[in-house]
């Protein structure tokens with residue numbers, strides 16, 4: 316499941332984060348990729364252990380955690396500290412799958428990557444190219460969102476960032492270990508949760524709504540792993 320999260324960051328937050336990124340020290344992104352991804356990666360990143368990356372990353376994480384769709388769709392167990400990348404002058408990231416495990420130097424934890432997230436920090440008209448393409452069994456999906464919006468996709472999917480042929484594409488990206496490892500189970504829980512929300516707004520806490528809510532929690536109890 317690909318999910319668009321609108322307005323994770325406000326316009327003001329985007330502007331503040333971009334101002335801080337303009338002052339930050341950037342390094343070659345290939346250094347932090349595995350052997351396959353390294354060959355197809357051409358971008359810049361903030362060093363994963365840079366103090367300024369931590370402060371900015373924690374702002375992104377707090378904003379995501381406030382977003383009701385993120386909670387429901389990701390069912391986060393561990394959110395790794397968000398990182399930052401920049402693509403310009405033909406910068407791109409060819410087809411790859413994210414490494415199964417990632418270490419968070421700030422928290423000293425290693426997490427399984429179940430869900431990948433990109434938070435866009437530029438509007439689409441600020442750069443040429445730079446689409447995030449995510450492949451799943453239904454084909455290839457092209458994603459280019461407004462500044463402050465985010466996309467969630469299963470970390471199992473092959474994906475790439477097309478060359479940026481004009482302007483600069485800035486983004487924050489991160490991985491989440493979900494309480495529910497299986498993406499189909501997560502999708503069913505998300506759809507059930509959204510349906511219950513709609514029913515509750517129509518019917519209030521009727522007996523049926525309470526019954527479905529019990530099913531939701533009992534399924535989550537079956538499937539959640541910590």
Ligand SMILES: O=C(O)CCC(=O)C(=O)O
Pocket residue numbers: 400408413433447474476486488
């Ligand atoms: O820049 C993006 O949207 C995705 C980056 C990415 O795929 C990665 O760093 O693994």
Ligand SMILES: [Fe+2]
Pocket residue numbers: 411412413431474
């Ligand atoms: Fe990736």
